[in-house]
Amino acid sequence: MISPIHIITLTLGTAFFIGLLKKLNLNISALLMLVAIAAAGTISASWFTAILSGAANAEVFTAGFNPPYSINLLMGKGEALITLLINLAGFLGGVYLLKSLKERGIYTMIIYLVFIMSLNVIVMTRDIFNLFVFMEVASIGIAGLVILDKSSKATQAGFKYLIATGVIAGILLIGIAFTYYFAGTLNIDVIQQASIINFKAGSIAVFLVIISIILELKPFPANGWGIDVYEGANPGIGAMISAASASAMLFVLYKLAVLVPESFLQIITAIGILTFVGSNLMGIKQSNANRLLGYSSIGQIGLLTAIVGLKPFLGAQFELIAVSILISHFFAKAGLFWLSGIVKKQNLKDWAMLRQKPYLLVLFGIFIFALIGFPPFPSFLGKWELIMKLAHSHHFYILAFILIGSFLEGIYLFRWLGFSIKMEDANLPPLTVHWNKIIPVVLSALGVLGSGIYFGTITEIAASLKYIPLLFIALLYVIDFLPVYVKNTVSIAGIGYYLYTIYPDLEGFKLIFGLIFLAGGMLTLVAGYFKTGTRKGFYPLVMLMFAGLVGLIEAHTTFEFFFAWELMTAGSYFLIIRGKKSMTHALSYMLFSLAGAYLILAGFGLAHIGQSSYALDILASVQSFAPLVFILLAIGFMTKTASVGLHIWLPGAHAEAETDVSPMVSAILLKAGVFGLILLMLNMGSQFIGSFNIYYALAWIGAITAVMGNMMAAFQEDAKRLLAYSSVGFLGYILFGLSFMSHLGWLAAVSLSVVHFMFKTLLFLAIGGIVYRVKTKEMYKMGGLIKKMPFTFISVLMGIIVIAGVPPLTGFGGKWILYNAVLEKGWFFPSALVFFAGIVAFLYCFRLIHTVFLGQLKDEHREVKEAPFWLLLPQYMILMVIMLFSALPNSLLKPIGAMLAPIFPEGALEWQGQLAKSGFGYWNGQVIMYIVGGIFVVVFAWLWYMNRNAQKVKQFNIGYSAERPSLPETTHFAYNFFAPYKKALGFLVSPLITNFWDSASEGVHAISDKVRRIYNGNVQTYAFHILAFIVVVYLIIF
Amino acid sequence: MKEDFKKRTVITPEGKPLEIDPVKDYFSDARPKVHKPANPVIEKFANWARANSLWVLGFGTGCGAIEMRPLMTPRFDAYRYGIQWRPTPRQASVFVISGYLSVKTLKRVVRTYEQMQNPKFVVGLGSCTINGGMYWDSYNTINRLDHYLPVDVYIAGCMPRPESLLHGFEELKKIIKEGRGEGANKYAEEFDWYKANQKKVIKDWDMPDYNW
Amino acid sequence: MKSLLNNIKSRFSIKDVTEQRSNLVFIDVARESAVPLITYLRDYEGMTHLVLLTAADWIEENEFQLTYLLNNPEQKFDIGVRVRISREKATMETAHHLWEQVATYQRELKEMFGIDFPGSPGVDKPFILEGWDDLPPYRRDFDTKKYSEDTYFPRPGRESNDPAEYMKKKMYPNEK
């Protein structure tokens, strides 16, 4: 084993060597520099693996004395890891900066080496004066590297950096002097034993030391200089500051944290949280990529600072939490800075350039998701553990602030991602990439992925996760170049096989929702055959969503559930953003999902208090705050079911999605929320706040959602938007049914879920086929298509009869059960709203079929063909099932009833053949089908006989007495179809909720804008900020 | 011809040009058919029903329209004779040409008449429909309605009083009951003659020969 | 009224002034001053309302006479501006920019008299006669009786009487 001291000797020696041999070829110098850093890294790595496998920590004593008489270095687990990271960043950064280092000559390389070396020493040293010295060296190194960039911005940034670190160093030096005075030593371990914090002067000395380290970490709001440095510096240097330097300083803080009392740790936590929230808040308003990365870096470091402060409460999980979040930040931030250097455009909107090289977009996506903490990245685990531990230790405010900060971070990061995926890129220059710039980015992406999976395997709760679906996704990514029909077949086969393997384990709700998710997924995938070409990137994402959905079904623990939930969110986000004009909709989908996910996380955290296991049934025995847990989880799930108030993401997202994605995200994805609610209600049962039943509120929410969704649907001009709002309304019925907590209510809800899946797939595919043919979604631009697309017409007709709940089709069954459930339960007023919504559904049903299929065929659609076969096939498969369920209602309802019987034994339906009897009424779907069919056939035969010789006429042969129609578009009554209705009741759907969210987001933006004004770019102000910060913190502590 | 009835080229959703000839593409150009009376017994019964259920099209073509309104008032009360007004030609069976008929209106009248279903009856109201009346030498009003449509009953006068109108309806009933109300078939049989006459006066003929 | 006439006379060359009634005056002007005159009347003399625009066929003089009848709604009097134009090349400047509805009058005149108003919107569109292909029917050299007899299948046996003679004969058969 090589002594850690050689990390220093190697790098410093190389620096001297290339300095001595000035004449040496620049290429060779660069190579030497990289080799030196690589060697240093190898030393760290070897120590890291050794210590992990049980070797003892190494201590290095310089000058032959033991501490406190000499400087000593320690190489423990932490030191090994951090130096490894630093050297890794140094190596990759060196590769990345190769060209600019060579351009600026040999001295830059020396500075770079010294900078890396000093960071290593900062991490390893146990002597605070030594620490100070090398911090100075590192500062000067950074400033030098920054200033060497030949732009005025860079020069200013370097200058500010020097001034700020100078001020901080002064304070640190004072602190060190006093500490030495009181403790009589500079060695950290000895100082700790000296317990100088027991008297005030001693604690002030420690305070000064610690506060200056914190200031080095750029706490909010005394961090304007840091932001300016990030903005002004070369992105390659920015990466070093953000990844390497910040990691080192964090470690220093961690190292010194042993010196301070717990009360001081709380302040550190508070500062960290404040920085996390504040930086992310300000990040929202940024449009400059590097500056935004700066805010994000500072925010993440703030979070890590807080974690250091929280160490006493995190117990054994501290290392996991801190390291996983640090590593995510390290790789992602370095990668992003490097990407920024490749793009060379500072405006976020110009990042649409990345689309020119799709693999760069993939890398970018990986970094963004890693930063936010999606699975399978390490920060996901870290965040989960952190929240669980915080909940355990009753740090609810901190928990809330961390989630808020993460959410704020999500806002700007996902907006950025959206820009790069969807923004107009017409006027952007071509993107050129050099190998030396791309390799570090790729390696960091691999690093973050690999470490994520590694953390997954070493962590106990994550050990049960199944990675097989993820492997399958990876396989699909590999074969992405193949044509659609191959990948489609592979995907269908994959899902089918998976369903086959897990089918025996499914029962009850899991069976029903498993079938909706997987069989439904196969069905909607069948439609995908109508696409030609390769459809790049589509199948891995679809499978990601389905992997998430199936994960929900299979989840046994809250962790698995949340893991699957996040996978599903990520997959569906990408599916949604693939649609046309879907940038903003995908963003709002993501933000609502993110907020929902954080609520769920918080809910699981609270539920976990006082529990040892993570199994899902801990929800059944929540120890404290049960109503709160319920509300958090319910709202979290309701973001997916798009209940009123949380629905605004849905219409745009569903309407703009691709033809066969719409049914996936509408008919299938929404059921994830329903499944979550069912799990929640099953486990937690009735919940009361005081004597108020929360379920009653849910019933109202469901009812209002139903009315509002249906009414909005009636007023839409866009066919897919209409269907999207109709989903909102229908999910309202389901929530309403669930809220009853009775046999019939749940029977209605579950059967409506199945029915909703069927008809919404049917309708979205049918309308998608039309849109595919006529190239517009505006219904008033269509009309008369029945003659061109009779098969599609039939499926839409059946679909709307089901939605409307008109007998004899299966939609009526749900209505009938709901009536009986209401009579049993007695919540009449929300019920009246639900029935009102049911009638309002007629409006949009009719509008859909009239304005699209009936009325006048337009000029340009005279030669339109029927929808593609592959879109019709799944529709007719579903139609057959609908007819079966309609004729034999007990084939659907009886099994669900049997499944519900153990949960709600009271009030089950009584079946006599196809006759269902409830406490109030009865209904025989089969007989109704026969009677209605019989009458229909008789009347039809008679009428047909009477008018068998009828003259067929064309579309304008209509009974005008005087003028006759001349243009189809002026004769087709379609636009604003329900104008009088809108006049009477339109106020009910005035966009209050949209306005609310709009003003909320505007408010956040405005605050962000106000707050960032404190950074005026003036170095004196920044120095003042630093001093004021110290004073304020001092006043708080003492 | 109105601009909208001329041929136009549109672009289909696939981006191909497509020529539309509105008159051909949007209107059926089938010729009218002769519907011979069925079995005499049934026909007698049917004629009784037709005679007692006269649904008059609410289309006032000229000044005589004002004479039709009082028929619905308590004073004349045409309802008691089975006469009702109907706003759409599809459902009406009697077309009252109320007074002078300008060429421009004639075009609409022909169109409307053809949209009514067989059997259908035409009542010429006032002298103008018989020989042009006071507009006999006008450059713009027709003189003899029966050259353009098969007329069942003429009611002379300028203007005839509502009583005469009622009398005319009674005459029409008699005609129908006797099975002589076959104007629609006559129109179909002598279609070419009627069309030639119509086209002689209606100069911008921008519709198919028969308006279904 | 007097002062108004004086104002006009001082500004435009007037051919003749006919005072029909105390509140109705006809002014004959040359073709080129007609539109400026009505513009002036509208803008400065409060004749904001166009009552009508009509034409008469002076076939003997081979001229059409156009009359723009304007009304002052405040002071309640009318002025008719009359202008003669040649029958051969029957064109006149359009005045639709003053009142939009003038375009409709001009369309009618185009159809019925064949007077053209270049620049008037839709002036060539058929107004009430659809597809008219003969001489414009309001021209006095158009023989409407002959046209009707040729076109509209006159019913044979129709007699025509001079109403005065006929009534006289009928009511006082004994008088000569």
Place this chain on the structure above:
Amino acid sequence: MDFGFKHILYALLTVFIVLNYGLILQGIVRKIGARVGRRYGIRWYQPYIDIIKNYAKRSTITHGVMFYIAPVFRLTGGIGLLLFMPVIFGSEIFSNFSFAGDLVLVLYFQFFGVLGMALGAAEGGHPYSAIGVSRGLSQVTAFELPLTLGVLAIAMQYQTLNITEIVAAQQGGFLSWTLFTNPFATIAIMFSFLGAMGRSPFDVVLAPQEIPIGPPTEFHSGLLGVLQLNRAIFPAAKLILFMNLLFGGATSWPELVVKTFLIYMWSVFVGTVFPRFRVDQSVRWFLVVPLTIAIIAIILIRF
């Protein structure tokens, strides 16, 4: 309950009786309207003649399949509504197919015909038809809300959705009718009934002369004949429904005739007195007056 051939015969008998009753009712009501206006009015059998006349039309045109089957939907809706109800209480013959479903079925089956008719009318391609449908559907949504609440109140009151049981509960003197036992629900439902009958002031759907006659503008000849048959059966079926719900049902045909006639006269009376509402006005009215009463009914039942 077994489903046998005799049920079809019984059903045909019921349809025949109700059809004739509906036609005569139509004729008589129009006669009464005429007499109120000091006219002699139509002959009471005029509806028969009109129907025969329409079937006797020799020519028909068709706009397409949906246009053709719309009247079928409509008439099926009307007959079905009738046959899913017990017409005469206590009579096995005239209970028809009421074993197939309860009140909820009847309420929702009303829409079968409405929807089919709307589709066919729209296929006709006539914009006035579509305007009529737009108005009709808007109005339906409005009066359904008080109706639903009223029906819930009644179902709550009798603890059943079975129409036969609801009628049975009202037997034994007129004081046990819902009219007296649950007056607010009755008022709310009777207001909704006005909308359901589509007579003035809620006849803007057909609005003769304004949008010719709304949805059926394009229908003629035999197609119109079918619609006319439905116009006899469908209102009669609705009258029977409201009679069953509110006025104690009927144990014999004469009782049915008297009760339904009087119920019908309510809408005739209102229609003769009040002029036509615009759609937005009628929607607002239904959601203010009858809805308030229905809410009162619910509150009274619940507390």
